[in-house]
Amino acid sequence: MQDELEIFKKAQDEKNNYWWTVEFSTALSQNDRSTKEELMSTVAAISNSIGSEITVEHNDLGEYRLFLKAHYNSSIGIDELAAELEYFLKDPAFKGIEISRCYKTSNQPWETQHYDAFPPLPVGKNLVVMAPWHEKEKAYPERTPIYIYPATAFGTGYHESTRIALTLLEEAVKAGDVILDVGTGTGILFIAALKLGADKAIARDIDPTTIEEAKRNMNLNGINPKVCTLSVADLLKGFRDQVNILTANILLNPNLAMLPDVRRALKPKGCAIFSGMTNVESYTFISVLESSGMTIEKEMKFGDWWGCRAVKAWG
Numbered sequence: 001m002q003d004e005l006e007i008f009k010k011a012q013d014e015k016n017n018y019w020w021t022v023e024f025s026t027a028l029s030q031n032d033r034s035t036k037e038e039l040m041s042t043v044a045a046i047s048n049s050i051g052s053e054i055t056v057e058h059n060d061l062g063e064y065r066l067f068l069k070a071h072y073n074s075s076i077g078i079d080e081l082a083a084e085l086e087y088f089l090k091d092p093a094f095k096g097i098e099i100s101r102c103y104k105t106s107n108q109p110w111e112t113q114h115y116d117a118f119p120p121l122p123v124g125k126n127l128v129v130m131a132p133w134h135e136k137e138k139a140y141p142e143r144t145p146i147y148i149y150p151a152t153a154f155g156t157g158y159h160e161s162t163r164i165a166l167t168l169l170e171e172a173v174k175a176g177d178v179i180l181d182v183g184t185g186t187g188i189l190f191i192a193a194l195k196l197g198a199d200k201a202i203a204r205d206i207d208p209t210t211i212e213e214a215k216r217n218m219n220l221n222g223i224n225p226k227v228c229t230l231s232v233a234d235l236l237k238g239f240r241d242q243v244n245i246l247t248a249n250i251l252l253n254p255n256l257a258m259l260p261d262v263r264r265a266l267k268p269k270g271c272a273i274f275s276g277m278t279n280v281e282s283y284t285f286i287s288v289l290e291s292s293g294m295t296i297e298k299e300m301k302f303g304d305w306w307g308c309r310a311v312k313a314w315g
């Protein structure tokens, strides 16, 4: 009886102590990195991965491949899991994505890793972004802290596109400003603006799950909820007000789609901060921006990523 109990416990331990790791890969061309990264993130999310990471590798011929390493609970056999994933990749949306490897991974202290992750990150001249549990470290006491709980929404501050947007925002925000944050995610940009002196924020995201996360982060930063309006909305649809600063760290296509409405949404001396585009994509964006009555005040690059601050070209 005792032995059987031990065997049972061991089996339970074994079950909880490993999971399956599946590596997916796809070829990258010069200007499709962000689209393919989003596609890989979708693969991880809808195949119920319990954790994932995306990397890029290249060979001596200069050919680039994007890899997704996704972890799955070991509740079913690896062959069964691989067959399910192969079937799922037959969807035309995932054309070009293939499974490169499947293997068993020992359990790692994800909880601890999660808590050790996101150390204080100085951004721009005066900001430091950090997870709330790093507060006690009093790192960078001279900087304004932005506390972000790393959950599922995009915008921990660690992505280059967010850092570009934060840096351009920090330079522009003035006491009393009203900010409109399109694609708010964690709320990091409008929270930074309010902590830097803005009076009021309007934040929108097409993904309803981001709203609660943004509220949680507002709370962590001691922001008065009365000065923020958060809503689920598509780009600038239905927005009739005018603001001092508009921020949009979204991808190229939503940024382009929004451009015809941006001028109208800005007060006379207002500015718009766009990020979330690659260096290659910036050429397309700049030409459409200029034909929509806006002009670039400042551009910024960070790795492969590009962003800018733009103002009205006239009047």
Ligand SMILES: C[S@@+](CC[C@H](N)C(=O)[O-])C[C@H]1O[C@@H](n2cnc3c(N)ncnc32)[C@H](O)[C@@H]1O
Pocket: 153, 154, 155, 156, 157, 161, 162, 165, 182, 183, 184, 185, 186, 187, 188, 189, 204, 205, 206, 207, 210, 233, 234, 235, 249, 250, 251, 254, 276
């Ligand atoms: C790259 S994240 C940026 C998050 C955060 N603002 C930051 O700077 O880190 C882009 C966000 O835009 C949202 N989004 C994508 N398409 C959108 C649309 N058409 N309208 C509003 N939000 C959108 C996504 O749900 C996501 O939260």
